[in-house]
Structures are given as structure tokens and as C-alpha cells.
Amino acid sequence: MDVELPALGPKDVKIKVAFCGICHSDLSMINNEWGFSQYPLVAGHEVVGEIVEVGSDVSPDRMGSIVGxxxxxxxxxxxxxxxDGDHNLCASAQPTIAGRHGGFAEYVQANEKSVVELPKGIDMKSAGPMFCGGITVFNPLMQYGIKPTDKVAVIGIGGLGHLGLQFLNAWGCEVTAFTSSESKADEAKQLGAHHVINSREENEIESAANTFDFIITTVNVTLDWNLYLSTLKPKGRLHFVGATLEPLNIGVFSLISGQKQVSGSPVGSPATIAKMLDFAAIHNIKPMVEMFDMSQINEAVEHLEKGDARYRVVLQADF
Structure with a gap:
């Protein structure tokens, strides 16, 4: 459809979209799983492109910048x-695909504060997923002071988890992957896991009791969270970035006795995104992507919905 974008605000920029990732959150919004979608809806919030117009209060130097x-x-x-610099926690933050049109388009507009320039060494084609999937798993490393000496685990080796393995390995941690897919075991090790545990085998999980300082769960399904809590050391943390919709069934005594913690976090602030991109450039961290032309968006969405993506889907502008 043809959409007339609103006049550019004084602090806004207009981006010509070159690439845009398809995130599971886009599917959730398309299907109104969270109950606040507005139609017609133009999804797409993993945008990479060139700033082609700036508002009156934006420095002209930003023209031509390659941003995400x-x-x-x-x-x-x-x-x-x-x-305090925690823009991602702003109660009035404007989602890119709620109340406005997102990046499955020729152009997208945003406040200049929310766009981050790509540093040298970051590939434009695969950079889009870093602005949602990447920062979602990187942000807790910054927020909770994960140490290189920590033993950490990632639950779910998919669009988020495969990036989590790379970041945690480069961070210096001893990394374990929990996966229900035996076919992903070797790939998980190539991505940075030192150990792989089959999450379908309860005895394997039990054998890891009292092992981890930090577990990050990237799945959106309900698991036996008490079983995973048992694999934490005292003062360990079970951290959620996957948006499971069911309430957590957790026994409080396992938390009290081990002084354990359960937490969650969203995407990161622009400043943290910039740090993530620098870290990724230094350590050659990038998502594994499958490319589709923007005109193939229906096939790309179906591919992701079927669970066939390995591991992120990116649309390339072909206007």
C-alpha cells in the first residue's frame, strides 16, 4: 500500500531502508498476540539504511549516515x-511498529536519538537483527555485570540464542547451550558453546545441578523452571528475554535457600546498542541470516512462522 508519512519533526530523521530483519516480535504484532496491534500495520523494526532527510534541529552532518x-x-x-541513560525503560518510549509505520517499507522515520550509526566492520546486510535480537541478549551482560569467569547457559538456540552464545563466548565465559534439537548441538559449539545439554533429557539437566552463575532463556514456551533453577549456583540468576506468555510457576523456597534471582529485560538503550556494535565488530559477531527480497515478504514471513529460519530472516530492498 502507499502511505504518506507525516511531516518530519524537528528532531527526526528519514531513513531509506536498505535491509530490514523479520523478528518474531513482528509476527506477534501482525497476529496481535500482545493485544495492542493497530491495523493497517506496517511491521519491521530491525532496519538498516541511509539517512536521507533530517529535521530542522538535527545536525546536517547526519545526512548520508548508515544507521540502524x-x-x-x-x-x-x-x-x-x-x-539516567536508560532510554529503553522510558514509559513513554515510542515503539517503531505501534502507532506508526515500521521498516517493511521504502522509508521509515524516527527520532534521531533512537538511530545508531554502524561502526566500521559491521556488515549492512546482517546488521538489522543486531538492533533487536542482538541487543536483547547483549543488554543483560551490561546490566548484571556478567564476569568472564562466570559459567553461563543459554536456553534455546534460535534467533536470540545463537547470538547469545557468540556474545558470551567472546565475553570470556564458559558457555553451555540447552537445546531440544540434537541437530543443533554441533552448530551450537561452532557458535561458542563449550558444552551442550539436551533439554528434552531431564537427567542431563539434573546432572548440571549447582553449576551456573547465569542462565539466559530465549524461548517463548513454558518449561520446568524449577528444574533450571536447580542448575544455578547460590546467588545465581535465571534471566528471561524470551517473551513466554504463561505465568512462571516457580517455588519460592529454591530462591530463598540459594539466594537466587529471577529477572527479565527488554532491548537496550541507544548507548548500549552502540557498545554492542563496537564489541561485535571487534569480535566478528554477526547473526546467521537468510536473505529475501522485500517483494518476497509473504514467503519470508511464512518461512519464519514455520520455524524453518536458521536463524534470522532479513529482507533486502528491491524497490
Whole structure:
């Protein structure tokens, strides 16, 4: 469809889309799984492209910059979180694909604060998923002070998990992958896992009791969370970035006795995204992507919905 974008605000930029990843969150919004989708909906929030127009208050130097845009297109810039640099926690943050049109398009507009320039060494074609999938698994490393000496685990080796393995390995940690797919075991090791545990085998999980300082779960299904809590060391943390919709069934005594923690986090702030990109460039971390032309978007969405993607799908502009 043809859409007339609103006039560019004084602090906004207009991006000509070159590439845009398809995230599972796009599917959730398309299918209104979270209950706040507005139609017609133009999804797409893993955008990479060139700034081709700037608002009156934006430095002209930003023209021509190659940038990425993720889940947020703007922030209030005046709340406690914004003042503290935690823009991703701003209660008034504007989602890129809710209340406005996203990156499955020729152009997308956003507040200049929410777009981050790609550093040298980051490939444009595969960079899009870093602005949602990548930052989602990188952000907790910054927020919770994960140490290189920590033993860590990743639950789910998919669009998020395959990036989590790479980041944690480069961070210096001893990394374990929990996966229900035996076919992914070798690939998980190539991506950075030192050990692989079959999450369908309860005895294998039990054998890892009292092992991990930090577990990050990237899945959106319900698992036996008490079983995974048993694999944490005292003061260990079970951290959620996968948006499981069912309430967590967790026994409080396992938390109390081991002083364990359960937490969750969203995407990161623009400053953290910039740090992630620098870290990824240094360590050659990138998502594994499958490319489709933008005109093949229906096939690409179906491919992702079937669970056939290994591991991220990226659309290439062919306008």
C-alpha cells in the first residue's frame, strides 16, 4: 500500500531502508498476540539504511549516515529513565511498529536519538537483527555485570540464542547451550558453546545441578523452571528475554535457600546498542541470516512462522 508519512519533526530523521530483519516480535504484532496491534500495520523494526532527510534541529552532518533502527523510534527525553541513560525503560518510549509505520517499507522515520550509526566492520546486510535480537541478549551482560569467569547457559538456540552464545563466548565465559534439537548441538559449539545439554533429557539437566552463575532463556514456551533453577549456583540468576506468555510457576523456597534471582529485560538503550556494535565488530559477531527480497515478504514471513529460519530472516530492498 502507499502511505504518506507525516511531516518530519524537528528532531527526526528519514531513513531509506536498505535491509530490514523479520523478528518474531513482528509476527506477534501482525497476529496481535500482545493485544495492542493497530491495523493497517506496517511491521519491521530491525532496519538498516541511509539517512536521507533530517529535521530542522538535527545536525546536517547526519545526512548520508548508515544507521540502524530497532524496537524504539523515540523517547520522552525528560523522565528519570531517560535522564539516567536508560532510554529503553522510558514509559513513554515510542515503539517503531505501534502507532506508526515500521521498516517493511521504502522509508521509515524516527527520532534521531533512537538511530545508531554502524561502526566500521559491521556488515549492512546482517546488521538489522543486531538492533533487536542482538541487543536483547547483549543488554543483560551490561546490566548484571556478567564476569568472564562466570559459567553461563543459554536456553534455546534460535534467533536470540545463537547470538547469545557468540556474545558470551567472546565475553570470556564458559558457555553451555540447552537445546531440544540434537541437530543443533554441533552448530551450537561452532557458535561458542563449550558444552551442550539436551533439554528434552531431564537427567542431563539434573546432572548440571549447582553449576551456573547465569542462565539466559530465549524461548517463548513454558518449561520446568524449577528444574533450571536447580542448575544455578547460590546467588545465581535465571534471566528471561524470551517473551513466554504463561505465568512462571516457580517455588519460592529454591530462591530463598540459594539466594537466587529471577529477572527479565527488554532491548537496550541507544548507548548500549552502540557498545554492542563496537564489541561485535571487534569480535566478528554477526547473526546467521537468510536473505529475501522485500517483494518476497509473504514467503519470508511464512518461512519464519514455520520455524524453518536458521536463524534470522532479513529482507533486502528491491524497490
Amino acid at each position: 533502527l530497532g524496537w524504539h523510534s523515540g523517547y520522552c527525553q525528560q523522565c528519570y529513565s531517560c535522564d
